[in-house]
Amino acid sequence: MKVTISRKAHFNAAHRLYRKDWSDEKNAAVFGKCSNPNFHGHNYDLIVSVTGEIDKETGYVIDIKILKDLIKSEVEDAFDHKNLNVEVEEFKDLNPTAENIVVVIYNKLKRQLDSNLELEVQLFETERNFVSYSGK
Amino acid sequence: MKVTISRKAHFNAAHRLYRKDWSDEKNAAVFGKCSNPNFHGHNYDLIVSVTGEIDKETGYVIDIKILKDLIKSEVEDAFDHKNLNVEVEEFKDLNPTAENIVVVIYNKLKRQLDSNLELEVQLFETERNFVSYSGK
Amino acid sequence: MKVTISRKAHFNAAHRLYRKDWSDEKNAAVFGKCSNPNFHGHNYDLIVSVTGEIDKETGYVIDIKILKDLIKSEVEDAFDHKNLNVEVEEFKDLNPTAENIVVVIYNKLKRQLDSNLELEVQLFETERNFVSYSGK
Amino acid sequence: MKVTISRKAHFNAAHRLYRKDWSDEKNAAVFGKCSNPNFHGHNYDLIVSVTGEIDKETGYVIDIKILKDLIKSEVEDAFDHKNLNVEVEEFKDLNPTAENIVVVIYNKLKRQLDSNLELEVQLFETERNFVSYSGK
Amino acid sequence: MKVTISRKAHFNAAHRLYRKDWSDEKNAAVFGKCSNPNFHGHNYDLIVSVTGEIDKETGYVIDIKILKDLIKSEVEDAFDHKNLNVEVEEFKDLNPTAENIVVVIYNKLKRQLDSNLELEVQLFETERNFVSYSGK
Amino acid sequence: MKVTISRKAHFNAAHRLYRKDWSDEKNAAVFGKCSNPNFHGHNYDLIVSVTGEIDKETGYVIDIKILKDLIKSEVEDAFDHKNLNVEVEEFKDLNPTAENIVVVIYNKLKRQLDSNLELEVQLFETERNFVSYSGK
Numbered sequence: 001m002k003v004t005i006s007r008k009a010h011f012n013a014a015h016r017l018y019r020k021d022w023s024d025e026k027n028a029a030v031f032g033k034c035s036n037p038n039f040h041g042h043n044y045d046l047i048v049s050v051t052g053e054i055d056k057e058t059g060y061v062i063d064i065k066i067l068k069d070l071i072k073s074e075v076e077d078a079f080d081h082k083n084l085n086v087e088v089e090e091f092k093d094l095n096p097t098a099e100n101i102v103v104v105i106y107n108k109l110k111r112q113l114d115s116n117l118e119l120e121v122q123l124f125e126t127e128r129n130f131v132s133y134s135g136k
Numbered sequence: 137m138k139v140t141i142s143r144k145a146h147f148n149a150a151h152r153l154y155r156k157d158w159s160d161e162k163n164a165a166v167f168g169k170c171s172n173p174n175f176h177g178h179n180y181d182l183i184v185s186v187t188g189e190i191d192k193e194t195g196y197v198i199d200i201k202i203l204k205d206l207i208k209s210e211v212e213d214a215f216d217h218k219n220l221n222v223e224v225e226e227f228k229d230l231n232p233t234a235e236n237i238v239v240v241i242y243n244k245l246k247r248q249l250d251s252n253l254e255l256e257v258q259l260f261e262t263e264r265n266f267v268s269y270s271g272k
Numbered sequence: 273m274k275v276t277i278s279r280k281a282h283f284n285a286a287h288r289l290y291r292k293d294w295s296d297e298k299n300a301a302v303f304g305k306c307s308n309p310n311f312h313g314h315n316y317d318l319i320v321s322v323t324g325e326i327d328k329e330t331g332y333v334i335d336i337k338i339l340k341d342l343i344k345s346e347v348e349d350a351f352d353h354k355n356l357n358v359e360v361e362e363f364k365d366l367n368p369t370a371e372n373i374v375v376v377i378y379n380k381l382k383r384q385l386d387s388n389l390e391l392e393v394q395l396f397e398t399e400r401n402f403v404s405y406s407g408k
Numbered sequence: 409m410k411v412t413i414s415r416k417a418h419f420n421a422a423h424r425l426y427r428k429d430w431s432d433e434k435n436a437a438v439f440g441k442c443s444n445p446n447f448h449g450h451n452y453d454l455i456v457s458v459t460g461e462i463d464k465e466t467g468y469v470i471d472i473k474i475l476k477d478l479i480k481s482e483v484e485d486a487f488d489h490k491n492l493n494v495e496v497e498e499f500k501d502l503n504p505t506a507e508n509i510v511v512v513i514y515n516k517l518k519r520q521l522d523s524n525l526e527l528e529v530q531l532f533e534t535e536r537n538f539v540s541y542s543g544k
Numbered sequence: 545m546k547v548t549i550s551r552k553a554h555f556n557a558a559h560r561l562y563r564k565d566w567s568d569e570k571n572a573a574v575f576g577k578c579s580n581p582n583f584h585g586h587n588y589d590l591i592v593s594v595t596g597e598i599d600k601e602t603g604y605v606i607d608i609k610i611l612k613d614l615i616k617s618e619v620e621d622a623f624d625h626k627n628l629n630v631e632v633e634e635f636k637d638l639n640p641t642a643e644n645i646v647v648v649i650y651n652k653l654k655r656q657l658d659s660n661l662e663l664e665v666q667l668f669e670t671e672r673n674f675v676s677y678s679g680k
Numbered sequence: 681m682k683v684t685i686s687r688k689a690h691f692n693a694a695h696r697l698y699r700k701d702w703s704d705e706k707n708a709a710v711f712g713k714c715s716n717p718n719f720h721g722h723n724y725d726l727i728v729s730v731t732g733e734i735d736k737e738t739g740y741v742i743d744i745k746i747l748k749d750l751i752k753s754e755v756e757d758a759f760d761h762k763n764l765n766v767e768v769e770e771f772k773d774l775n776p777t778a779e780n781i782v783v784v785i786y787n788k789l790k791r792q793l794d795s796n797l798e799l800e801v802q803l804f805e806t807e808r809n810f811v812s813y814s815g816k
Contacts, residue, residue, distance in 0.1 A: 001239065001269075001272075002269075002272055003235045003238060003239065003267055003268070003269045004267060004268045004269070005234070005235060005265075005266075005267045006265070006266050006267070006268075007264060007265060008263065008264040008265075009264075010806075012720050012721060012722055012806065013720055013721060014694040014718065014719040014720050014721040014763075015721070017331070030330060031330075032337070033760070033761040034761065036761050036762065036763070036767075038694065038762070038763035038766045038767055039694040039719050039721065039763050040692050040693055040694050040721055040760075040761040040762060040763065041692060041693060041694040041695070041719065041720055041721005041722055042692055042721055042722070042723050043722050043723045043806050043807070054233075054235045054236065054239070058166060058167075058231070058233070059153070059230070059231040059232075059233035059235055059236045060233055060235060061235055061267075064265055065168070080713070080720075081713040081714065081716050081720040082716065082718070082720060083716070083718035083719050083720065086718045087716075087718055094331070095330070095331040096331075097326075097330070097331035097332055098277070099275045099277065099326045099331055099332060099333055100326065100331045102275060103273065103275065103326070126690075126692065126723050127280065127723070128279060128280040128281075129277075129278070129279060129280075129336055130277075130278050131275055131276060131277045131278065131333075132275070132276045132278075133273075133274075133275045133276070136273075136274055137375065137405075137408075138405075138408055139371045139374060139375065139403055139404070139405045140403060140404045140405070141370065141371060141401075141402075141403045142401070142402045142403065142404075143400060143401060144399065144400040144401075145400075146670075148584050148585060148586055148670065149584055149585060150558040150582065150583040150584050150585040150627075151585070169624070169625040170625065172625050172626065172627070172631075174558065174626070174627035174630045174631055175558040175583050175585065175627050176556050176557055176558050176585055176624075176625040176626060176627065177556060177557060177558040177559070177583065177584055177585005177586055177587075178556055178585055178586070178587050179586050179587045179670050179671070190369075190371045190372065190375070194302060194303075194367070194369070195289070195366070195367040195368075195369035195371055195372045196369055196371060197371055197403075200401055201304070216577075216584075217577040217578065217580050217584040218580065218582070218584060219558075219580070219582035219583050219584065222582045223580075223582055262554075262556065262587050263587070282534075284448050284449060284450055284534065285448055285449060286422040286446065286447040286448050286449040286491075287449070305488070305489040306489065308489050308490065308491070308495075310422065310490070310491035310494045310495055311422040311447050311449065311491050312420050312421055312422050312449055312488075312489040312490060312491065313420060313421060313422040313423070313447065313448055313449005313450055314420055314449055314450070314451050315449075315450050315451045315534050315535070352441070352448075353441040353442065353444050353448040354444065354446070354448060355422075355444070355446035355447050355448065358446045359444075359446055398418075398420065398451050399451075409647065409677075409680075410677075410680055411643045411646060411647065411675055411676070411677045412675060412676045412677070413642065413643060413673075413674075413675045414673070414674050414675065414676075415672060415673060416671065416672040416673075417672075425739070438738060439738075440745070462641075462643045462644065462647070466574060466575075466639070466641070467561070467638070467639040467640075467641035467643055467644045468641055468643060469643055469675075472673055473576070502739070503738070503739040504739075505734075505738070505739035505740055506685065507683045507685060507734045507739055507740060507741055508734065508739045510683060511681065511683065511734070535688065536687060536688040536689075537685075537686070537687060537688075537744055538685075538686050539683055539684060539685045539686070539741075540683070540684045540686075541681075541682075541683045541684070544681075544682055545783065545813075545816075546813075546816055547779045547782060547783065547811055547812070547813045548811060548812045548813070549778070549779065549809075549810075549811045550809070550810050550811070550812075551808060551809060552807065552808040552809075553808075598777075598779045598780065598783070602710060602711075602775070602777070603697070603774070603775040603776075603777035603779055603780045604777055604779060605779055605811075608809050609712070
């Protein structure tokens with residue numbers, strides 16, 4: 001009897017779509033205004049979903065406070081009010097597309113969770129553009 | 137060719153996280169302010185999703201009015217403006233965590249639906265905390 | 273490593289639930305006020321989700337601009353500010369229930385996408401009534 | 409000590425922007441695709457706000473149930489699943505722009521309310537286009 | 545040159561509509577299911593809006609962090625996960641209707657703010673029922 | 681008989697709170713993480729509201745398409761995917777707080793509108809922090 005519990009969080013960050021190993025012209029041609037060298041930014045919304053058996057004792061899959069604190073330490077403290085390209089280690093050599101960001105967040109959270117728990121992460125770059133990843 | 141049709145509903149209720157067989161101290165230690173003896177409450181939002189073949193005659197998986205009425209009789213009439221711990225039979229001996237509530241709602245609805253139809257229930261305790269269950 | 277990328281879009285349209293081969297009485301009996309001969313309408317919201325491998329070069333599953341343009345040409349230009357029953361070819365002989373509309377949209381988009389990409393379409397007739405289809 | 413109490417409601421309707429006394433060409437030139445002769449439609453959302461003194465006895469400005477019932481009888485029953493141009497008396501000779509609809513709704517509600525109460529009506533044609541009127 | 549700055553917050557609480565000086569029958573007759581003796585509850589959303597001149601030095605009307613902390617100490621810490629009737633001093637002899645709650649919150653915040661600043665408080669009992677008060 | 685018509689728009693931008701004439705230490709002390717030298721960013725949502733008489737001919741206060749195009753040319757083209765501090769003339773010597781941004785947008789739009797029309801601009805920096813200005 002597996003239930004999924006989800007927690008919504010958010011962070012504000014600057015980024016640009018950019019590959020160091022490409023010329024500025026190629027970056028501009030492929031990524032358009034998203035490659036603006038002066039950066040632009042987003043309010044990223046995040047939904048973290050954890051699936052597992054309900055603990056008979058507590059009635060919890062996972063204590064939502066533990067999940068909330070985990071998202072804070074792994075994602076919000078690391079990304080909020082940051083420039084993803086310049087200040088976040090994982091994107092030093094990885095283009096911070098929504099797809100790549102969601103995989104990075106998934107990997108950071110997955111290694112902190114009990115291995116019995118399944119994880120899915122959904123990341124909203126805007127209300128209209130969003131991605132999800134569940135490790136498959 | 138299976139399509140999923142979803143209906144959103146809601147109810148307002150009071151609850152506390154609490155196990156009768158635990159001391160007040162243990163309830164407070166495990167459930168924190170969610171275990172306040174005087175109760176607190178939520179606007180619970182509910183998304184009920186039914187998956188099945190489209191009926192060739194009507195173009196419906198299920199008449200949404202039937203689904204709406206079913207949610208009203210099984211969930212809204214039973215839970216709305218109620219104290220879940222005190223007044224709802226299913227939680228007399230079951231801690232009303234979001235996880236346990238969503239399973240109770242799933243079971244109430246499932247036995248009223250044609251067995252060809254798959255069911256998933258999503259329950260929002262707040263905009264930021266929510267759970268889902270599909271009987272797996 | 274498969275990621276899902278989603279794009280939200282919308283269109284405003286008139287429709288009525290109606291089968292030509294049924295009498296007006298039968299249409300009214302089965303579809304109620306949704307069968308009003310003078311039509312009613314909706315702001316349809318649409319979420320189109322594409323699942324595939326992340327392209328190593330670009331960090332994209334699909335360039336969201338390509339997906340946005342595809343939704344515009346296949347769905348928005350075809351359905352927005354239209355009467356679905358009267359003006360949209362696909363519904364000349366198909367009752368425009370939410371279920372049938374979402375399958376039509378899925379089929380229009382699927383044949384324009386690379387066959388390696390999986391597709392899911394979610395259609396909101398109202399905030400409270402919505403459907404989804406993924407070709408299964 | 410005046411408090412404002414608001415109630416959200418909604419209705420689905422078809423309409424077209426159109427003046428009988430103009431040629432089809434002029435209607436098309438001025439109103440564009442909003443003048444499609446086969447109609448299009450919207451999920452109209454409505455916020456009705458009533459301002460007045462708090463009743464010392466009840467703690468209410470107005471019983472929200474009374475306001476809800478008034479919106480149902482004056483607006484929802486009259487407009488929901490209707491074609492505004494064809495079926496709603498007030499728009500027989502009045503172009504159903506959002507601006508004109510909100511004034512009609514305001515006038516219908518205002519004459520049912522105690523004259524001590526101020527009224528404001530906000531009408532959302534879409535999430536991005538909306539109007540308000542307070543009788544000034 | 546006056547600008548309004550708003551901050552959204554929320555708290556979860558239990559309440560019942562009830563006057564001690566009325567019989568249970570009268571409470572039930574006037575307040576219906578909202579007077580359930582076992583309480584029900586809500587996710588209350590709150591928008592606090594402060595209007596004043598922009599400070600030339602900082603470009604702020606008020607530092608949003610100060611406003612956020614004020615809402616936390618005066619409203620969230622006082623009301624969140626509480627039973628308003630039983631545990632909140634202000635409602636010991638005051639019926640906790642949305643109207644009365646919004647006036648209480650306004651008064652608590654107003655006395656902490658610089659007298660040059662105007663205040664408006666909007667309180668959502670549900671997404672569909674809400675009130676506002678600005679001290680007029 | 682004055683009606684208000686509103687249009688919602690949005691843009692994504694990078695910024696930092698910063699005064700050139702202050703030391704880095706003072707900027708950091710006053711503006712905290714919002715002053716990060718590498719910038720952060722937001723999805724800014726914008727509601728532009730225009731109040732005036734309904735035109736008897738058209739039933740419009742202002743053609744929403746004209747308002748939409750005006751917002752595009754004055755705000756979206758100027759600010760979207762930009763770094764406000766570095767690339768937007770108005771903020772070369774003006775700290776881009778939400779308060780200052782909303783006044784800049786108001787002034788840009790006001791001078792393009794017929795002087796009979798009143799204007800209010802609401803700017804959401806996040807879902808929880810927002811400002812409004814109406815030229816008073």
